[in-house]
Amino acid sequence: MSDNQQADATFPNPVIPGFHPDPSICRVGDDYYIVCSSFEYFPGIPVFHSRDLLHWTQIGNALDRPTQLRLTTTGTRSSGGIYAPTLRHHDGRFWLIVTNVTEGVGNILFTATDPAGPWSDPIHLPEVPSIDPDLAWDEDGTCWCTVAGISQVRIDPYTGETFGPPHKLWSAGADAKTPEAPHLYRIGDYWYLLIAEGGTERCHGVSIARGRTPTGPFEPCPDNPILTHRGTDRPVQNTGHADLVQRPDGSWWMVCLGVRPGGGSPGWHVLGRETFLTPVEWVDGWPVVGEVTPELPAPAWPLVPGPVEAVRDDFDLGELRPQWISVRDRPAEHCTTKERSGWLTLRARGGSLDEPDIVFVGRRQQHLTCEVRTRIDPAEGRGGLAVRLDEEHHYEIEASEGEVRVLSRIGPLRSVVESRSVPAGPVVLGVRVLGIPLRDALTGPDVLALGIEEPDGAFTELATLDGRYLSTEVAGGFTGRVFGMYAASGTVHFDWFDYEQSAS
Numbered sequence: 332m333s334d335n336q337q338a339d340a341t342f343p344n345p346v347i348p349g350f351h352p353d354p355s356i357c358r359v360g361d362d363y364y365i366v367c368s369s370f371e372y373f374p375g376i377p378v379f380h381s382r383d384l385l386h387w388t389q390i391g392n393a394l395d396r397p398t399q400l401r402l403t404t405t406g407t408r409s410s411g412g413i414y415a416p417t418l419r420h421h422d423g424r425f426w427l428i429v430t431n432v433t434e435g436v437g438n439i440l441f442t443a444t445d446p447a448g449p450w451s452d453p454i455h456l457p458e459v460p461s462i463d464p465d466l467a468w469d470e471d472g473t474c475w476c477t478v479a480g481i482s483q484v485r486i487d488p489y490t491g492e493t494f495g496p497p498h499k500l501w502s503a504g505a506d507a508k509t510p511e512a513p514h515l516y517r518i519g520d521y522w523y524l525l526i527a528e529g530g531t532e533r534c535h536g537v538s539i540a541r542g543r544t545p546t547g548p549f550e551p552c553p554d555n556p557i558l559t560h561r562g563t564d565r566p567v568q569n570t571g572h573a574d575l576v577q578r579p580d581g582s583w584w585m586v587c588l589g590v591r592p593g594g595g596s597p598g599w600h601v602l603g604r605e606t607f608l609t610p611v612e613w614v615d616g617w618p619v620v621g622e623v624t625p626e627l628p629a630p631a632w633p634l635v636p637g638p639v640e641a642v643r644d645d646f647d648l649g650e651l652r653p654q655w656i657s658v659r660d661r662p663a664e665h666c667t668t669k670e671r672s673g674w675l676t677l678r679a680r681g682g683s684l685d686e687p688d689i690v691f692v693g694r695r696q697q698h699l700t701c702e703v704r705t706r707i708d709p710a711e712g713r714g715g716l717a718v719r720l721d722e723e724h725h726y727e728i729e730a731s732e733g734e735v736r737v738l739s740r741i742g743p744l745r746s747v748v749e750s751r752s753v754p755a756g757p758v759v760l761g762v763r764v765l766g767i768p769l770r771d772a773l774t775g776p777d778v779l780a781l782g783i784e785e786p787d788g789a790f791t792e793l794a795t796l797d798g799r800y801l802s803t804e805v806a807g808g809f810t811g812r813v814f815g816m817y818a819a820s821g822t823v824h825f826d827w828f829d830y831e832q833s834a835s
């Protein structure tokens with residue numbers, strides 16, 4: 332792209348679309364890295380890389396071994412598991428601290444020399460309370476861990492030992508609920524304490540305070556909250572849970588989570604909380620944060636686009652690509668690309684998407700309108716293509732030899748929506764997420780058409796379902812939609828999986 336073309340261009344925000352909340356960012360030289368929460372999914376904590384802050388490529392998942400990530404069917408609810416990591420670079424290595432809210436785990440810390448992995452086994456921090464841990468190092472190498480609440484304790488990051496009891500730091504206002512997501516930075520002559528407040532829903536916001544030492548006392552910014560979209564009709568809502576980064580040119584940027592509600596009242600968001608980028612100016616020693624917009628102007632620096640993601644995954648690699656996630660675990664005996672060359676084989680365990688141990692391999696929905704398709708061979712079992720929010724909210728199109736069915740679960744209500752005989756043998760299942768051209772107060776955010784592809788390539792819709800029931804406003808929780816292949820009984824094989832953004 333020429334300089335002129337670049338100057339006219341705009342870039343989509345969210346910079347990391349789909350369910351990628353609680354971003355934490357870290358720069359080393361010209362390289363930027365972001366990590367996000369992953370909740371009940373395995374592998375956990377997606378790691379992204381960029382050289383221009385606009386184009387992000389997933390380079391791995393920090394927690395990709397069972398020894399690092401314990402998620403259990405009894406101890407990890409949907410939207411449980413991995414909450415709010417912080418990524419930092421210190422002393423020649425990367426540090427990642429996070430809460431696993433699964434019963435009996437708590438705050439854990441990992442290190443790596445390459446953020447793409449491998450990451451260490453966990454160092455447990457049994458004395459560090461709460462969630463949303465942050466790491467910051469003093470000039471003398473003292474390491475401070477600050478958590479939601481907001482409180483702080485000195486730790487040894489190599490052993491997980493704590494020194495003294497946690498002490499309360501600062502929280503923005505007497506009325507602000509859930510002070511959380513703290514990050515502590517040394518900037519100029521001050522230590523800045525950035526926090527989120529108001530809850531991760533429509534009232535979310537970001538506030539800041541500063542002090543002369545990392546332990547406070549902290550003086551609040553007179554303009555708090557420095558970021559919130561509460562009470563506005565801006566297209567990006569729920570903005571909060573932020574982290575700051577400085578470019579080598581001295582400019583400052585913020586990454587934060589936000590959502591894109593669609594439809595009528597009250598507005599439903601279906602992709603979960605996504606990662607947005609917004610500029611920051613410093614005025615009188617305080618950051619002034621720009622509105623979080625759905626597009627960003629061209630930056631003053633060169634763009635460095637990453638590889639374009641292929642529409643089709645053929646399952647020809649020995650390993651699954653990093654965007655593929657499973658529910659709670661992914662044992663090789665239930666999920667492999669090595670059994671039938673060029674196919675993904677899933678062997679059932681739990682019987683349906685309602686079960687916490689469903690054998691499922693999925694990827695996040697990352698665009699408001701898109702199409703997914705997969706070719707399944709159900710000769711030895713039953714399985715299909717699902718749109719999953721959690722165990723109680725999902726739509727799926729399921730194939731067994733000679734038959735396909737559309738199923739739905741919305742809270743306590745389960746239905747077989749449609750069924751159809753098909754010729755025996757492999758069948759192509761598809762889901763189309765479509766926009767709604769004419770809206771009123773009662774329209775949902777989108778509709779989902781579930782169907783099959785005929786031998787001539789035509790798509791036959793078997794059911795069209797309202798998207799609002801697979802939204803966070805209906806289901807609750809912290810995740811977003813994930814499209815996935817699953818096995819409900821026996822063994823099923825998937826030849827390929829396509830994901831493609833569509834026009835509307």
Ligand code: 6LW
Nearest residue numbers: 414415511512531572809
């Ligand atoms: C996270 C908290 C939050 O721990 O949501 O938006 C929680 N902020 O900081 C789960 O992502």
